[in-house]
Amino acid sequence: MPIMSADDFSIHREDCPVVDDGMPISDLPDEVTSIDDLECDCWSDFDSLDDIPA
Numbered sequence: 001m002p003i004m005s006a007d008d009f010s011i012h013r014e015d016c017p018v019v020d021d022g023m024p025i026s027d028l029p030d031e032v033t034s035i036d037d038l039e040c041d042c043w044s045d046f047d048s049l050d051d052i053p054a
């Protein structure tokens with residue numbers, strides 16, 4: 001499940017080392033339309049949004 005950072009509202013993976021305080025979200029925000037919208041390196045394992053496990 002993705003985590004939304006409480007600091008800057010960026011989206012991260014659950015095990016991202018960068019996020020210390022965040023809120024789990026069940027779905028990615030509508031603004032996120034491609035993997036490039038997820039800026040943190042924690043998403044670099046994925047080539048596209050379709051590869052992210054729900």
Ligand SMILES: [Zn+2]
Pocket residue numbers: 011012013016017018019040041042043
């Ligand atoms: Zn991250």
